[in-house]
Amino acid sequence: MAIEPGTPENLLEQAAARRTAPGRALARDAGSIAAAARDMAARFRRGGRLVTFGDGAAAADAGHVAVEFTHPVIVGRPALPAISLAGDAVALGGPAGESGPEAGFAVQVRTFGRPGDIALGVLTGEDDRRVRDGLAAARELGMLTVALTAAPPTTPPGGPPSGAVAADHVLTAWCDDPLVARELHVTAYHLLWELVHVVLDEPEGTTAAPAACDPGDTCVTCSDTAVRVRVTELRPGGLALVDTGEGVEEVSVALVEARVGDVVLVHAKEAIAVLGGGDGS
Amino acid sequence: MSTLYPFLAPDGDAGTDLVRSTEAKAAESLELRLRVLAGFGPAVAACAAAMAAAFRAGGTLFAFGNGGSSTDAQAVAQVFRAPYGESQGVPAICLTGDAALLTALANDVAFDVVFARQLAALGRPGDVAMALSTSGGSVNVLRGLEQARRTGMVTVGLAGAGGGRMAEERLADHLFVVPSSSVHRVQEAQTTLCHVLRELVGRERAEA
Numbered sequence: 001m002a003i004e005p006g007t008p009e010n011l012l013e014q015a016a017a018r019r020t021a022p023g024r025a026l027a028r029d030a031g032s033i034a035a036a037a038r039d040m041a042a043r044f045r046r047g048g049r050l051v052t053f054g055d056g057a058a059a060a061d062a063g064h065v066a067v068e069f070t071h072p073v074i075v076g077r078p079a080l081p082a083i084s085l086a087g088d089a090v091a092l093g094g095p096a097g098e099s100g101p102e103a104g105f106a107v108q109v110r111t112f113g114r115p116g117d118i119a120l121g122v123l124t125g126e127d128d129r130r131v132r133d134g135l136a137a138a139r140e141l142g143m144l145t146v147a148l149t150a151a152p153p154t155t156p157p158g159g160p161p162s163g164a165v166a167a168d169h170v171l172t173a174w175c176d177d178p179l180v181a182r183e184l185h186v187t188a189y190h191l192l193w194e195l196v197h198v199v200l201d202e203p204e205g206t207t208a209a210p211a212a213c214d215p216g217d218t219c220v221t222c223s224d225t226a227v228r229v230r231v232t233e234l235r236p237g238g239l240a241l242v243d244t245g246e247g248v249e250e251v252s253v254a255l256v257e258a259r260v261g262d263v264v265l266v267h268a269k270e271a272i273a274v275l276g277g278g279d280g281s
Numbered sequence: 282m283s284t285l286y287p288f289l290a291p292d293g294d295a296g297t298d299l300v301r302s303t304e305a306k307a308a309e310s311l312e313l314r315l316r317v318l319a320g321f322g323p324a325v326a327a328c329a330a331a332m333a334a335a336f337r338a339g340g341t342l343f344a345f346g347n348g349g350s351s352t353d354a355q356a357v358a359q360v361f362r363a364p365y366g367e368s369q370g371v372p373a374i375c376l377t378g379d380a381a382l383l384t385a386l387a388n389d390v391a392f393d394v395v396f397a398r399q400l401a402a403l404g405r406p407g408d409v410a411m412a413l414s415t416s417g418g419s420v421n422v423l424r425g426l427e428q429a430r431r432t433g434m435v436t437v438g439l440a441g442a443g444g445g446r447m448a449e450e451r452l453a454d455h456l457f458v459v460p461s462s463s464v465h466r467v468q469e470a471q472t473t474l475c476h477v478l479r480e481l482v483g484r485e486r487a488e489a
Contacts, residue, residue: 023311
């Protein structure tokens, strides 16, 4: 988008004006965002993982989404499994922008993804081949696919000339400025994170706790807050049984020197510190 | 969940309420963006002018932050590197992209120095340091700004809530504290601020 000549004040006013209509359009799409979040929450409930990807600045957004889910900003929200495929240039292989069987996101999706997982691709509207290929590979696997896209507000109902994105949920930033579109993607994925947690909190018959999590127990996998537990039994493979006060769970003690009777601090099912021993230490 | 969605009525239609509250949050996000642009107008223009002058003199942009702000810093670097409209990109790099450097510094020295050490090695007087934080209190980010200032760089700081120590100690020449206590809304408004800086820098460079 060409920037009109003018004073900084005029430019700032124009910057604000260019954001108003697309921002309102995002609010109008609240129903689509909520529908995507519902389906994502259903996958998380059944042990699914979130796999994110994007190119250019959207690669950073893919990383942002993943960290939102794995390390929630709100203390006490459960950590949900998510990983960005865009953060490792080595794993992407091949020249940047290359797609095909040997490079890009599709090959990572095929090797890492499982049918119950979720794929979230962030498309900038420019060269999106690798992201589209990644979403297509995810669909073939049976993953839930979510696409954040951008399109001019004048896009005809038949979709943009570049072709519609094949995904279960397509959330579109309605604007032709790539920077404004990116801002709306940031808002959209923040909302998705919040909504997934709202939905996961809803009591409903279909609620199934994540794998290896007994409902009713203090689940040390799902808690984002590190909790104190007492080691009751050491097991092979760096594992241990611990008493949470409300039940017994298995955690990893591979990172610490823990003995039976020790109180350890556990975060996301991993003991991260020994607080004191049962032997009076 | 009432902290996230206070207007979810216990007996209401959860589906409808979910959509309505999502709509309200999206509207709040836009409102904060517009309020920040209006409130920081002159400061944004001054910051863009200082950055454009730095780039004209051959300066490089270094962006950094933790967690979601680290990916936002990556995006800032990419947005400044890439052409926008008719304006060319400028030299820009993010200090969180290199896992070898980050883990070496964190393991061998301390996490507090991961940005300061890189800036001490890479930064030159006249470069630009852009620090992204939602709390304004992350020690490694603040030490990065301190190092950048010692080096003679233009320092830009983005924070949220009250601005933390970044604001209390005026650790950045150009400081933008987004008035919200929501980490998400802060990051959203910061993204807009960074993008508008990119737009204005492009304009300034085109005129130079």
